[in-house]
Amino acid sequence: MIIALFSLLMFQTTENRFSNYIGDRYEAEKASLVEAVESAYQSDNQWDTDILSSLTQNSMHAMHSSGMLMRVIDEAGNEIYSQSNEMEDHMHMMSEEMMGVREGWTEERVDIYSQGEVIGSAVLSYPGFQGYTVEEAEFIDDLTMLIITMGIFSIIVACIIAYLISRRLSDPIAKTSLKTQKIAQGQIEGxxxxxxxxxxxxxxxxxxxxxxxxxxxxxxxxxxxxxSDLAHEVRTPLTTLQGNIEAMIDGVWEATPERLNSLNRQVIRLTHLIKMIDQLEDVEESNNELTLERFDIKEFLSMTLLAFEALAEEKNIRLELEAEFGIIEADRNKLEQVMTNLLSNAIKFTSKGGRISVLSLQTSDEQIITVKDNGEGIPENKQKYIFERFYQVEPSRNSELQGQGLGLAVVKEIINAHHGTITVDSQEGKGTTFKIFLPK
Structure with a gap:
């Protein structure tokens, strides 16, 4: 559209400029003829016949350039000079042939002056339509054809380039769109x-x-x-319960307190599993329902570590705390749940004789809590998944419900609820470091 508009404007501009040129040319011819007639006047109504004759001799050339005829009349109305009727008929015929004139001729009377006084007038006759000569018409036709040809060629080239560019852009997008549709339909593999x-x-x-x-x-x-893990963990206690209860119903076993206590422990296992699942859902639903309070972070960490001293002594693990007095505002109960999950995991995956360090650092705008152990570590390709619900680095079928991959998911949700972040840095065989960043 731009190319077509540009071509049209260029054609209109050329046409207008050429029309102005033709008009200026006619005005120049008029002035030239009148000036020649004025130079032929001598005095006392006397005219130089040689100059007037030269006008007649050059009339054919003048006609070719402007197509203009002229008669000279003195002040008394007498005709001093006129091109012959034969010349006029011949010029009319050639004007029709050369300039495509189809309208009547126009006469224009122009006063002739000598020393500031009117000495007569020149009657100029020219076609009513000031057309182009053959050369001018051919030039305009060639220029018009060139503009049209270049416009069409440019449009074709632009369309080809636009098509290639659009294909270059649309093909990868279409391919990506097809992949996303497959993903939306559940075809994730591949x-x-x-x-x-x-x-x-x-x-x-x-x-x-x-x-x-x-x-x-x-x-x-x-x-x-x-x-699969949940099915296994649920199936085991249910199978035990079903077998024992059927044996008691059939009278094979006696419902002794010991057997009932055993069955009760299986029920507790199921209750504990369901509680862990509900716990995660409760945390997600209560993200904006934190009970904030101000407390000393050093005292809080000391009390939390104290609760794990017995478990640490069983594995001969040394607990270390490095913290200074500092007040933060957070949900103490939920933050204690975070530390409990992190410390229990650290003790669980740290070998006997290991070390667990808890560090607290307070900056101008955030509280940083670090839990570091020298335990088994987490494979690098597994670290980005450890905060996903139910994810376990090494799933164990015989875990006795020590963990179902929910602990760190709960930790992540609680930290997010506090508008904080948690990061992990771990190396296999060297240990794991969790860092918690909480706004003060």
């Missing part, structure tokens, strides 16, 4: 994009979709593993 895209934004889009597909695939694997 949804990662493998093509190397050179356009940076499209490359980032493809990488994001690939990362999304990988994360969803991992989530699906975690969910399937969680279902």
């Amino acid at each position: 949804a990662a994009l493998t093509d190397s895209e050179e356009i940076r934004e499209l490359y980032q889009l493809e990488q994001s979709v690939s990362a999304l597909a990988a994360q969803l695939a991992e989530q699906k694997r975690i969910r399937n593993q969680m279902i």
